[in-house]
Amino acid sequence: MENRLIELKKEILFCEKQKSKLDDLVKRNDELVGLIEAQRKRWEKEQRDVDKLENGSLTSFFLQIIGNLDKKIEKEEIEALKAKEIYESTKHEIESTKKQILAMKDQVDKLYDLNKEYNILWIQKEEKLLKSNTSTKEQYEKYIDKIASLKSIDKELKEAVDAGKILLKELYKAKEKFESAHSWGVFDMFGGGLMSSMIKHDHINEANDIINNVKSLIKKFERELKDVDIEIDVNITTFDKFGDIFFDNIFSDMMVQDKINNVLGQVKSGILCVENKVKDLEKAILNNKIEIDVLDEKRVSLVEMV
Known part of the structure; x- marks a missing residue:
């Protein structure tokens, strides 16, 4: 059977790596949350521009007269679509990141108990070694x-x-x-x-x-x-x-x-x-x-x- 102290050490090292990844994920999530509101507002603005043109605003009236309305609507629709894609992509990444954070948090939470068990066992083994008369x-x-x-x-x-x-x-x-x-x-x-x-x-x-x-x-x-x-x-x-x-x-x-x-x-x-x-x-x-x-x-x- 594998030495329990070595086994604990492996688990601790794994959890510490997970903690490092978790810290990176939390940082990334904070960045995304800071971006998404501005991205949502931009998408809504672009969509409003499309709606105005399609619903007969003063601007659309003049564009229709000079024959550029369809081109303008197409351009605005493309911009609105891009803005929506960026927003949806960020939203999806936030949801994915949150799931990963929750999954990793369970593993990282084990660190305290693992370190505690390791330290207790370490002291016992060290005492045993120091009491021995070996090379x-x-x-x-x-x-x-x-x-x-x-x-x-x-x-x-x-x-x-x-x-x-x-x-x-x-x-x-x-x-x-x-x-x-x-x-x-x-x-x-x-x-x-x-x-x-x-x-x-x-x-x-x-x-x-x-x-x-x-x-x-x-x-x-x-x-x-x-x-x-x-x-x-x-x-x-x-x-x-x-x-x-x-x-x-x-x-x-x-x-x-x-x-x-x-x-x-x-x-x-x-x-x-x-x-x-x-x-x-x-x-x-x-x-x-x-x-x-x-x-x-x-x-x-x-x-x-x-």
Whole structure:
């Protein structure tokens, strides 16, 4: 006789597939119900247009005079027929969908009882396995330990990804500010005057504030990466204040512009580096999940076969 736990699992998987189909059917039914009223009104309108022409409206009178009445009636009848066909088709699909929903609902309603029975039997079988002194028990415990270890790594990987994304957000802010400072710096070099120089330095100051925050975020990201044995080297310096506002000449402007370009280059390199690390982390999370799923299936199989 087939193992009851395996039998239950098959029934549960079947019901879960039915539930997915049921959800799709309910969604489709809602869409159809939303369409059918408009389709009915369109059909009735098209039919009214035909009736008006056939019953001697003012429009039909003029069409009859110019000899186009029959053609117009034929055209309107075709449109009314198409509208009716669309309406009838939707109506039929709604009726069919409702029948399928009712049939599937009976199957899906079994899920709760099936899962309940499965869980009770699972606990009994697991207890029986853990009380035994077999190689199966040893293998089962190895799977549990390995899965726990991988889940711990998964948590650390996700924390590192979160830290990386927060860091990237600030790096992009700094990039935006230094790019604005660069644009104003170009304008300043070609005679923008005191106002452009002040705006440029406002952007530099705002970028420096962001960079100071970036530095602490880099340290946090480095700590998270260390937990998962990954290294990173991101070096970003703050922009040293330079008094070109007070020394308005092409040489001071060029020196400031060179410093802006230098820090902007560091920020861009930092963004590229962090983005690559985040991608590596996300790939590691995916691989980790696959390994956990495989081990978990093996663990479950051991209990099911008891």
